[in-house]
Amino acid sequence: MRKFLSFFMILLTINVLLTGCRASPTTGKTADETELTFWTFNGLHEQFYAEMVKEWNKTYPDRKIKLNTVVYPYGQMHDNLSISLLAGKGLPDIADVELARFSNFLKGSDIPLEDLTSLVKDERDKFVEARLTLYSKNGKVYGLATHVGTTVMYYNMDILNKAGVNPDDIKTWDDYRKAGKKVVKKTGKPMTTIETTDSNSFLPLISQQGSGYFDKNGQLVLNSQTNVKTLEFVRDLKEKDKIAIIAPGGFHHSEEYYGFMNQGGAASVLMPVWYMGRFIDYMPDLKGKIAIRPLPAWKKGGDRSAGMGGTATVVPKQGKQVKLAKEFLKFAKASKKGNTKLWTVLGFDPIRWDVWSSKELKQQNKYTDYFQNGTKIFSMLLEIKDEINPLYLHEDFAKTSDLVNKKVLFEALKNGSKSPKEALDDAAAEVKGQ
Numbered sequence: 001m002r003k004f005l006s007f008f009m010i011l012l013t014i015n016v017l018l019t020g021c022r023a024s025p026t027t028g029k030t031a032d033e034t035e036l037t038f039w040t041f042n043g044l045h046e047q048f049y050a051e052m053v054k055e056w057n058k059t060y061p062d063r064k065i066k067l068n069t070v071v072y073p074y075g076q077m078h079d080n081l082s083i084s085l086l087a088g089k090g091l092p093d094i095a096d097v098e099l100a101r102f103s104n105f106l107k108g109s110d111i112p113l114e115d116l117t118s119l120v121k122d123e124r125d126k127f128v129e130a131r132l133t134l135y136s137k138n139g140k141v142y143g144l145a146t147h148v149g150t151t152v153m154y155y156n157m158d159i160l161n162k163a164g165v166n167p168d169d170i171k172t173w174d175d176y177r178k179a180g181k182k183v184v185k186k187t188g189k190p191m192t193t194i195e196t197t198d199s200n201s202f203l204p205l206i207s208q209q210g211s212g213y214f215d216k217n218g219q220l221v222l223n224s225q226t227n228v229k230t231l232e233f234v235r236d237l238k239e240k241d242k243i244a245i246i247a248p249g250g251f252h253h254s255e256e257y258y259g260f261m262n263q264g265g266a267a268s269v270l271m272p273v274w275y276m277g278r279f280i281d282y283m284p285d286l287k288g289k290i291a292i293r294p295l296p297a298w299k300k301g302g303d304r305s306a307g308m309g310g311t312a313t314v315v316p317k318q319g320k321q322v323k324l325a326k327e328f329l330k331f332a333k334a335s336k337k338g339n340t341k342l343w344t345v346l347g348f349d350p351i352r353w354d355v356w357s358s359k360e361l362k363q364q365n366k367y368t369d370y371f372q373n374g375t376k377i378f379s380m381l382l383e384i385k386d387e388i389n390p391l392y393l394h395e396d397f398a399k400t401s402d403l404v405n406k407k408v409l410f411e412a413l414k415n416g417s418k419s420p421k422e423a424l425d426d427a428a429a430e431v432k433g434q
Helices: 002-018 043-059 074-087 099-105 117-126 129-134 157-163 173-187 203-208 225-239 255-262 273-282 322-334 336-346 366-370 374-387 397-414 420-431
Strands: 033-040 064-071 094-098 151-156 192-194 244-246 268-272 290-293 311-314
Touching (some): 099 311, 151 273, 173 225, 290 374
Parallel strands (some): 033 094
Antiparallel strands (some): 151 290
């Protein structure tokens, strides 16, 4: 075992020094600074933490921090973190872990991450609880989210106006289907696009109904009746109602899709609030045309949103500066100031809902300028914050998510080789090892 760990530590060192990572520029550490190391796979997050280090050093001039950030490719960062945790060496002080990989770090009873429950304990009622539950196990919080990922519907008002459709009249998914048929008839444009290599056209819809891949007791519910009927509904939008098409490129982050939508390709798209940045960066011609609304409910009075996607920041137990890392993480991710910065720096919906009504979140910026109801975004989000159900992670969540993204959606929605029930049943059997 010792030889095995030594071998992987050599590989880890080589990876850090020689391959695809990018360390932030470093300056000489002064005597009154303590160094912290931060690993991430998203360069945008580096901007946020750099800003929070400045705020920390202003607030605590006698306890200054120098943050050494290393940006890795997605897979490499998670693999390096797993190897370092196994070896107990070469660990960062804080690290980002993406939702689909998070369950890999919660296996067994000896979890190698610090319990962060105390960081939110005193003001827990000010956080969107579903986002704390997401990164928890046995009631303990092991990661602080970067955003809520409130899922909404983005409507192209140029298309809806031509079709005579008012998005405020769309209250339920049945209303949405009827509006979609009107859009197709009047404009020839599809109402929406469906992902077949990512879960944003499926997982939010089952979350709205209190479902997911696992329930709160850790039981696999992937092929539950709710999930089967929901996947059938998504298929019918394309096959029966003919108001949806497969997203060009397979998902809503492909270059093909961005080009398609930028040219007015579809009347709407279901994605989280953090997708606002994708519109600004990749679909500039839609500026002033996109309106944001809650999701249609499954029934009148039903939930109108879900919390999707996400990255949590963790503190490894065997890091060199555990106490300081936790204090800094609380300052960066659990404070009002830090949550305000999540919006002003990154354009993310903060996990503390009590800052959503603050003046900082109402000020004009590139996000409010782009969208039709930009200055009222958080007023709308406050209305639906309690309609976000928790998703429950499990040791097999990453495996299950991969199966949904790589097999289930393709088989049930794109090539039609299996019915939604068959695709979900087969995936559930594979998760169980049958």
